[in-house]
Amino acid sequence: MPLTFLSADHQLSASAEISEEPLPYADRGRWRRPYRPGPWRVGGAALLLLLAAYLLISALVITLAGTLSGAAACLVGAALLLTVALRTLRIGIWVSAHGLRQVTLVRTVxxxxxxxxxxxxxxxxxxxxGLxxxxxxxxxxxxxxxxDPLRVLVTDRSADFLSKPEAFERAADVLEGWAADHRRGQGA
Structure with a gap:
């Protein structure tokens, strides 16, 4: 199964040489994050998924032992961890021809x-x-x-760009270019 959210940076660098557009994608109406999630974000989500797997195995063992209330608690905990892990991977700035979307753990603007x-x-x-x-x-x-301006989410010290200053510069340039392109298109 291809993980498209992991390949945005590669697609961007490969196609940026061909096209002069800020985000040279064929389907500009689709929401995309113009940078890859960083190793700290992916590592944190992997740990949450590992804990969820342990809770699911615990739920199975508890169910076989005959205590359904304990199994239900483990299943709810695992579902919560799965939700947080997947939401953690989506945190960031997303863009499309429609606008700009800021995704946080509990809110999307x-x-x-x-x-x-x-x-x-x-x-x-x-x-x-984020500490x-x-x-x-x-x-x-x-x-x-x-x-008010949006809450600062993309920094060179965030989970996506820690120890990767060139990736931050590239992502910031793409986001600034995307915004400038759409402001120019609207005559602002």
Whole structure:
């Protein structure tokens, strides 16, 4: 089974040389993340999936032992871990011809391109791997035409780009180019 969410960076680098478009995909209406999930994000999701597998095996053993309430608790716990693991893999900025979508663990914010004032990279204190500790780094800010800017989700110290500064620069350039392309197309 192909894991398309893992191949976005490879497709982007291979096709960026051919086309001048920010995201040179045939189906521009489909939501895509223009960068690959990083090793920290994938590793964390893998650990959650491993815990879910242990809970599912525990549920089977508990069911064979005859305690259905304990098995049900294990099944609910496994389902919760599976949901969190899959949602963790989807965290990030997604783009399409329709707009920009910011996916967090519990919330998704979608903005049409007409609502996006600017997408830019700034130097500021950022959270290291999403933990409370902050370090100096780069963050990708998405400013709305009205209202507060979106919560900073893409930084060079996040789970997707830690120890990969060139990948962060490439993803930031693609997202900024995508936003500029759509603002230019709308005459803004």
């Amino acid at each position: 979608t903005l049409a391109w007409s609502q996006v004032a600017a997408v830019r990279t700034v130097q500021q204190p950022v959270r290291w791997l 409370p500790r902050t370090v100096q780094g780069q963050a990708l800010l998405v400013e709305r035409r009205s209202g």
